[in-house]
Amino acid sequence: MSIRARVCILWVKSYLFIACFWLNSPMDDIAKPVVGNELNLEPYWLPYTANRAFKNAPRIIESAQGFYYKTRDGQTILDSFSGLWSTGLGHCHPRIVKAVQDQVAKLDYAAAFQVGHTGAFELAEKVIDFAPDGFDHVFFTNSGSESVDTALKIALGWHRVRGEGTRIKLIGRERGYHGVNFGGMSVGGIPGNRKMFGNAMLPNVDHLPHVLNLEHNAFSKGQPAWGRHLADELERIVALHDAQNIAAVIVEPVSGSAGVLVPPLGYLERLREICTRHGILLIFDEVITAFHRIGMPFGCQRFGVMPDIITTAKGITNGVIPMGAVLVSREIYQSFMNGPDYAIEFFHGYTYSGHPVAAAAGLAALDIYVEEDIGARVKELEPVFETALHSLRDAPNVIDIRNFGLMGAIELAPRPGAPGARGMEAHVKCFEQGLMVRHGMDTLAFSPFLTFTPDLLEQTFDTVRKVINTIRNS
Numbered sequence: 472m473s474i475r476a477r478v479c480i481l482w483v484k485s486y487l488f489i490a491c492f493w494l495n496s497p498m499d500d501i502a503k504p505v506v507g508n509e510l511n512l513e514p515y516w517l518p519y520t521a522n523r524a525f526k527n528a529p530r531i532i533e534s535a536q537g538f539y540y541k542t543r544d545g546q547t548i549l550d551s552f553s554g555l556w557s558t559g560l561g562h563c564h565p566r567i568v569k570a571v572q573d574q575v576a577k578l579d580y581a582a583a584f585q586v587g588h589t590g591a592f593e594l595a596e597k598v599i600d601f602a603p604d605g606f607d608h609v610f611f612t613n614s615g616s617e618s619v620d621t622a623l624k625i626a627l628g629w630h631r632v633r634g635e636g637t638r639i640k641l642i643g644r645e646r647g648y649h650g651v652n653f654g655g656m657s658v659g660g661i662p663g664n665r666k667m668f669g670n671a672m673l674p675n676v677d678h679l680p681h682v683l684n685l686e687h688n689a690f691s692k693g694q695p696a697w698g699r700h701l702a703d704e705l706e707r708i709v710a711l712h713d714a715q716n717i718a719a720v721i722v723e724p725v726s727g728s729a730g731v732l733v734p735p736l737g738y739l740e741r742l743r744e745i746c747t748r749h750g751i752l753l754i755f756d757e758v759i760t761a762f763h764r765i766g767m768p769f770g771c772q773r774f775g776v777m778p779d780i781i782t783t784a785k786g787i788t789n790g791v792i793p794m795g796a797v798l799v800s801r802e803i804y805q806s807f808m809n810g811p812d813y814a815i816e817f818f819h820g821y822t823y824s825g826h827p828v829a830a831a832a833g834l835a836a837l838d839i840y841v842e843e844d845i846g847a848r849v850k851e852l853e854p855v856f857e858t859a860l861h862s863l864r865d866a867p868n869v870i871d872i873r874n875f876g877l878m879g880a881i882e883l884a885p886r887p888g889a890p891g892a893r894g895m896e897a898h899v900k901c902f903e904q905g906l907m908v909r910h911g912m913d914t915l916a917f918s919p920f921l922t923f924t925p926d927l928l929e930q931t932f933d934t935v936r937k938v939i940n941t942i943r944n945s
């Protein structure tokens with residue numbers, strides 16, 4: 472056989488070997504799922520998502536307008552959750568789109584440290600105009616998680632600069648959600664968010680009990696009557712750790728991510744009373760409840776209970792550009808303003824704090840809240856939402872329905888041995904029926920647009936009923 476023929480055979484053999492190896496390789500296990508137009512789904516590790524299930528049956532959003540998403544394969548989806556509690560003014564609001572487009576062409580970015588830009592100052596002033604009396608200063612962040620960790624650091628720093636550096640304990644609440652950074656995760660109380668990282672939790676954290684009790688409060692509308700005494704647990708925790716060691720208590724006025732847990736009547740008032748008596752700062756995490764989600768610019772105004780620090784994000788820009796803000800009083804701010812005036816007073820900040828494009832989105836969003844009288848629209852819609860939501864009381868497997876402002880939840884009984892399966896099935900089936908519904912385990916949560924309409928609420932809950940009817944019992 473000629474040398475040429477031998478080389479040729481060798482070449483074919485090695486080609487076959489490589490081909491066989493490739494065909495049998497472990498890469499097969501991560502075959503690249505593609506959807507129309509060859510979109511490679513594999514490289515993207517989706518957050519808070521069942522990645523394998525998703526990649527087997529992807530739901531890809533391509534565009535959005537008003538109350539609707541459009542998927543990559545052309546399906547129109549009614550969004551019952553305003554993005555992720557974030558986009559209450561509707562998707563692609565033309566005024567926000569224009570503000571962002573104009574800003575990015577004018578000043579795309581300005582260094583955030585030791586210089587400033589106009590938009591950040593203007594937005595800080597506007598947020599303060601929006602906020603309850605007594606809140607005079609704003610620290611900008613890029614997310615709810617960053618707002619929470621910033622607030623915890625402000626609380627620790629505040630005690631320290633006033634000579635009470637022993638106050639380092641932080642009190643959160645079971646089932647609370649304060650984002651995913653180490654501070655927020657540690658004061659948070661959703662078990663699934665904690666267990667993988669259990670050994671790395673911050674020390675010096677304790678938790679209040681949560682406020683959900685189906686035995687006493689199932690199917691409550693608005694604030695439940697039972698449960699004020701749960702706030703007294705704070706007295707027990709204070710006695711255990713000693714007030715002199717406790718910096719702050721952090722709670723969501725209404726817990727959102729754990730499935731809309733509404734504070735019982737008198738509960739937040741009692742927390743306020745106890746914190747004040749013991750010199751403990753009270754932080755309200757209003758990442759969801761600020762910017763009219765519960766009918767007032769800030770949730771604390773709706774409850775008539777004033778915290779010392781407020782964290783926000785989401786609605787500040789209508790979710791269009793990531794941004795968060797932490798609000799504090801003049802007293803807290805001034806306590807940090809000591810030492811030589813050339814020295815940095817608070818060693819904290821983000822490259823994108825007060826980002827010009829986010830600030831432009833925020834300025835436009837805050838104008839819209841005022842000019843389109845969003846507060847009045849939410850007040851009108853709230854009872855319609857409550858009636859529509861509670862109309863599902865008799866649907867199969869529904870064990871609780873709860874609501875406050877434009878936040879609502881329907882809790883399904885878990886399927887025996889498969890907690891979370893019913894919730895997931897409902898989410899997927901609703902999507903197939905053209906409705907975006909958020910679920911956490913077996914609880915379906917609703918956060919309608921602040922400008923939604925009664926007929927779209929009816930359509931939403933008609934679809935949810937149809938879907939719940941089809942979810943198998945066993």
Ligand SMILES: Cc1ncc(COP(=O)(O)O)c(C=O)c1O
Pocket residue numbers: 613614615616617619648649650651723727728756757758759784785
């Ligand atoms: C009350 C609360 N705090 C913090 C966060 C975390 O916000 P982000 O996801 O922007 O970090 C959330 C998110 O939903 C939230 O609801």
